[in-house]
Amino acid sequence: MPTLPPLLVAVPLLAAAGLAAAGRWLPRRAVDAVSIAVAAGVLAGASLLVAGTGVARVATWIGGYRPAGGASVGVVFVVDRAGAGLTVLVAALTVAALVYTWRYFEEVEAWFHVLLLAFLAGMTGFALTGDLFNAFVFFELMSAAAYALTGFKIEEPGPLQGALNFAVVNTVGAFCVLFGIGLLYGRTGELGFAQLHTALAADGRADLLIVAATALICTGFLTKAAAVPFHFWLADAHAVAPAPVCVLFSGVMVELGLYGVARLYFSTLSAVLPPARIGPVLLALGAMTALLGAVMCVCQHHIKRLLAFSTVAHMGMLLMGVGLLGLPALAGVALYVLAHAAVKGALFLLAGVLLNRLGSVQEADLHGRGRRLPLTGAAFGLGGLALAGLPPFGTALGKGLVEHELTTGGPHVLLVLFVAVSALTGAAVLRAGLRVFLGAGPALPRDRDREVDEEEDPETRGALRRAPLTMIGPALALLLLALAAGTVPAVARAAAVAAAQLVDARGYTAAALSAAPGATTGTALPATGWTAESVALGGLSAALAAALAVVTVYRAGALRPVVRWLRRVPAAAGAGRRCHAVATAPLQRLRALHSGHLGDYVTWLLAGLAALALAFGATG
Template sequence: MSPEAAATLVIVGPVLLACVLLGVGRVVPRPVVDAAAVLAALAVAAAGGLLLVATREHPVVVALGGWSPSSGGIPLVVDGLAAALVVLVGLLGTAALVSSWRYFVTVEARFHVLVLFFLAGMSGFVLSGDLFDMLVFFELMGAVAYALAAYKTEEARSLQGGLTFGVTNSLGAYLSLCGIALLYARGGALGLAPLGVALPRPEGPDALVVFAFALLLTGWLVKAAVVPFHFWLADAHAVAPTPVCTLFSGIMAPLGVYAVLRVYPVVFGDVLPADGVGRALIVLAVVTALTGTLMCALQRHLKRLLAYSTIAHIGLFLLGVALWTSEGATSSLIYLVGHSAVKAALFLLVGVLLARTGSVDELDLHGKGDRFTGVLFVVGGLALAGLPPFGTGLGKGLLEHAVAGGPVGTLLVGLILVTSVGTGAAVLRAGLRVHFGVGPEPPDRSHPEQTGGEGEEQETTPGREQARPMIGAAVALLLGGLAVGAVPAVGHRLAVAAAEALDGTRYRAAVLGEPIGPVPTATGAEWQLLEVGVGLGTAAAALALAVLAARRTTSARERWPGRARRRAEHALEHLHSGHIGDYVTWLLVGTVVLTGLVALP
């Protein structure tokens, strides 16, 4: 298969199969539907692998309809970064579909249809070389994600979570559309490469371009759940079917960070100063990492706990991108891929608990989990904390090294350590309590403003057999997260892909048919002795903190000093109120703040 055909297949293939399954799903046996959908997801991953090999020397450009990008055509552009993410989309889609075998009490082919459309939307978003078509795929991805989040239509909470997701993400998309319109008015092009050439380069910043960039960035950061655009994510994860959460946290939210890394170097790299944009992103990254870590530590609802952990790590991914260096981008990409595999595995293990007990409440499940699943859960928690040789540990170590030399390097390294230890400890605390019965059984399980996870609607009939595909998929994902850090060839290829992504000139030349420069030199992605030592230290610290937290008879909320605890708890709970109006207000406030940060000289 040619690379051009493979690039088209990852979008068209899932859509065509989804249409077929939509027509025959009611009459075809369920195993046939399962097998067809899984094979389609595997085909996406395989095509991504072929593209990863084909793009070693130069990007692959597909001119849709035969219209060249220089004459206004819409291209698909595949470089190492895009190909790697297509592989990730296919593998996580496979895991989600495999884990749904025998899982839902009642499920028809429409679930598989939605997942296939979701995969097509994410693949198209990654490969599109045109701003407007990125938005089209963004909306396709979003519309399907709304339906998947609210898949359990018989539950009011599911509809509420889906509605919150839909409204906030749609508003983000509308703001991005406004930014795209302004850029088209200024540059007369929509393609990333033509627009990067057409935008004027005045001596000082162009106010219209700055505003357009901020609007465009807002849509991507809403999808990435960057604070203060993050409120929808935990609500959606809490109500979405567990296999869907693997896609939400594993790849959909990180695609917002991908969009920042893709669009800025190509379109704005020669127009807006990297220092100003980087400063704005670093501020958002720090606030996101701290907020996510704190909220993660306060959760008892296991899906919400993992969702806030994702928010915290999104902050770290964004931090690496904001440096606009090869080492920073490499650390973010490796960290992102390793985290995606580990976090998806943890969500599936929570799905096993829900399948067997009908609860995802840490306190309600005290001592009710089994040991084998518990071992996997603990391994996942240690990986989040940076345990070598997982990809999360390698990405964390590279990120620490990348930020260490800056003016606030010590503070940023401390932020990375706090985020890794804090989120890892929260996951380990839950795993030790639920699966190993560590600590006394909590005497008081009620809290007036705390979201519990007991009495959840079971997504499958109780039993061990229904959970076996989920356990198998979780094991495979953990092994994948291990391979990202343990196999040098994987880290090297991701490092090259990250270096290419920062070279906007090379991307534009490939799309416009101009001579392409050599492959950029990649920053090393190998383990260093210091990184191994720090990774072991953060994993040990997270485990020790988790044991201490699990052995206490009171939760983290009750351990805070009285007045400070009450004020902080009240503020955090009311910020995350679940009211769409509040979330929309914060979205608009965030847009204003982001615009101001980008515009600062």
């Protein structure tokens, strides 16, 4: 078992190098088979790690360079249930993406697969490493692969623009992480999470240097997590990236940014920064992220951009769950991450089916044309309901655990926000499904909200006459995974163990530094079963989503005669224009902020860094 963690990083890297060297001479199906086999092997190994971290952690010092007297020079992997579970999720989504690409990019030799395997290695290393600097290294590996995957269709201007925005904004965030690591190293002389925790606990004080380092590192990780105001790159990247790549972006890459914040705090900074100093900042940031993401989501009519903003909204919900800093809430976050990744991955794959069967992902272009795709439509509608929190999907159970914490120890307004955001994002997906697959309501104007190039080309050779099993199968499998997250008690219990081990800094430090790396956690596990409250709140948000979708689709047709009549009355027409201006001005300003201009995005990132530093300092 101790030799397994580094292999899960090394094997996909070696496979990527081999395919880069020999891929041009290998048949396409051989490249597909090798890539899927490697990702499946990582999935199997990560599953073994999940089984082996039920009561203990697995620590691996590369080359056998174990600590001597608490000091070390080696590279360490410290695997607990949280890191192992994320690795399972990373590998499972990579397998789904690779199976889906069986009919994608027929002329690209092996480069797409090389980048996906490098992306897999970077995300796996980030989830398993026990060293802050190596976390930065893996952070940059997955980022570099992600930039290239976003701009993979290099002959089109849209992907290049999205990749450039993605790369520059996240590179600035990466520099923030590196500067923050330098400050912590200058203070402690350590880079390992466990060693940093020990050194900071011995020092016992959080001065301005620690606050500045925390703000810098959190800025970089929260940029990857697409938290407001660091989120601007995400929709631009998702709108132009290939659908199987979006599965990994929304399903696990942004969640790894949030994991980085949680790991940094619980395994290191909790020694000097009390929850009262961190929790309120994360709660406020999460609330702003959830609200902005939900509002922008319902304004979109480009399906991939709509799904991207729903990811922003759900990351805000997850950030609020982390900000509560309680075990039940963290268990809910872990469960929600799994179920959300599966549902969002399925929805992006289904959007890819639309693009490659019907040639577009614009609601206006697709109105009623999805009637010939009943299975895709049924899966899309089910995904929208699951995104809204319909029981018994894991999204509802994870959401319910966080909501219970909000009813007992958090601000009740955040509970209302949780339900509202779930309903709004689910309603946006259901609205698109009603228009595309049922032809419901009046058709939208063809020039409505064209944020991205409307001539988005299919990614298969010619339009598909039918969606092959390799495309629709992974989407259905991911929906089943989301259902299992809510119906299989072992999954919820694993999430509780992951939360308990994540907050156990003493056990983490002992596992990393002692000669017996199987140190166990003594933290009591929270209850993670269904309650009447979680079922009711999940049903409420799903019902609201369905109602809002129906109202949104049909209101334009119902109000059109009234609008025509009002326009004949000068006074009424003037009042109507004034009311419309007042109602839409905030939305127009919000949409204008997402301008696509790189300078604006970097300015907002730096403003967010300053605000985060001031907030951490003020709460002290």
